Amino acid sequence: MPQIEQLAATWGSQVFWLVLTFGIVFLVVGLGMVPKVQGTVDKRDDGIAADLAAAGQARAEADATEEAWRVRENASREAAQKLLAEARAKGAAATAERLAAANAEVQARVDAAEADITAQKRTALGEIEIVAAQATQDIVARVAGLSVSEQDAHGAVKAVLHG
Numbered sequence: 001m002p003q004i005e006q007l008a009a010t011w012g013s014q015v016f017w018l019v020l021t022f023g024i025v026f027l028v029v030g031l032g033m034v035p036k037v038q039g040t041v042d043k044r045d046d047g048i049a050a051d052l053a054a055a056g057q058a059r060a061e062a063d064a065t066e067e068a069w070r071v072r073e074n075a076s077r078e079a080a081q082k083l084l085a086e087a088r089a090k091g092a093a094a095t096a097e098r099l100a101a102a103n104a105e106v107q108a109r110v111d112a113a114e115a116d117i118t119a120q121k122r123t124a125l126g127e128i129e130i131v132a133a134q135a136t137q138d139i140v141a142r143v144a145g146l147s148v149s150e151q152d153a154h155g156a157v158k159a160v161l162h163g
Helices: 001-142 152-163
Strands: none
Touching: 001 152
16 A cells, blocks of 8 residues: 555654644644733632622621611610600609599598588488477477477487487
8 A cells, every 4th residue: 555655654754744743733722812811820829819809898897887776776676665665654654643643632522521411410310300200299298288398399309310
């Protein structure tokens, strides 16, 4: 075969051109393009790392801000509950005072009414005694035909009424 016979004659030339071609490709790609690509990749990696660090710092700041907000919110809630409790206590005290004043006023009215009723009762009993004494005098005069003095009739009525 003629192709195999030519192999020995062209072998050195093919190896030379192969080495020369790969050398040029290595110089162009390896020394020219790879450093640029590697620099771009390094910049991208550095940018991603910086972005991740910034995001982590922002997250830490957001967590700290949220925690501070929660602390303020809890403090505000406690203050509001304290004010509400104080307002309830003041309202209860004011209501108790008004209730005590109203009870005292009502008790004073009741006491005055009871005193008035007692006085009117005494007056009515006194009038009843007088009327009963007069009725006693009239009844004794009509039934027995006797005349009884006003003092005797009054004493008899008192004895019967008061035991």
